[in-house]
Amino acid sequence: MKLIKAALVTATLTLLSTSVFASQFGYSAGNxxxxxxxxxxxxxxxxxxxxxxxxxxxxxxxxxxxxxxxxxxxxxxxxxxxxxxxxxxxxxxxxxxxxxxxxxxxxxxxxxxxxxxxxxxxxxxx
Missing domain, CATH: 3.30.70 (Alpha-Beta Plaits)
Structure with missing residues (x-):
């Protein structure tokens, strides 16, 4: 159970940090x-x-x-x-x-x- 929870937290953090970096260095969806x-x-x-x-x-x-x-x-x-x-x-x-x-x-x-x-x-x- 701890392994699944750790994997889920890691995946979530990776996805969130990727979108943050993408919006800083490229054009993200927006105006x-x-x-x-x-x-x-x-x-x-x-x-x-x-x-x-x-x-x-x-x-x-x-x-x-x-x-x-x-x-x-x-x-x-x-x-x-x-x-x-x-x-x-x-x-x-x-x-x-x-x-x-x-x-x-x-x-x-x-x-x-x-x-x-x-x-x-x-x-x-x-």
Whole structure:
């Protein structure tokens, strides 16, 4: 009888501790919300509009090829309840060019990469 009782207590403790650890280190069942975001990333200044477009397009292609964890760094997505393996770009990213003049009167251009993204986040308001 003692052996059965000890086995039952051990099994119960194992099951309870497993669920506690699973909820700390992974996503357990609960409220997960889909977050949407948008970012604009500027390139370095260049001399021509065409260079700015090319630089922006190159960076947009790099973002499209990036792994989710890389995206979280490049897009500066932060939070403790975010699964960084599930960050994805939405379709429709595009490049624009910003023209500006410095104090010497020299005109330069910066590419602006505009992207939107989504990711799941565990809602901590439970």
């Amino acid at each position: 997960v919300v889909e977050r949407l975001g948008a970012r604009t990333i500027k390139t370095d200044a260049v001399q021509t509009k065409q260079e700015a477009y090319q630089l922006g397009l190159s960076q947009l292609h790099q973002l499209n090829k990036a792994k989710p964890v890389e995206l979280s760094k490049k897009l500066k997505i932060s939070g403790v309840n975010i699964d960084r393996r599930q960050i994805h770009l939405n379709e429709g990213g595009y490049v624009t060019v910003e023209e500006f003049m410095n104090t010497d009167g020299q005109i330069s251009y910066k590419g602006k990469i505009n992207v939107s993204f989504h990711y799941p986040e565990r809602d901590s308001n439970n």
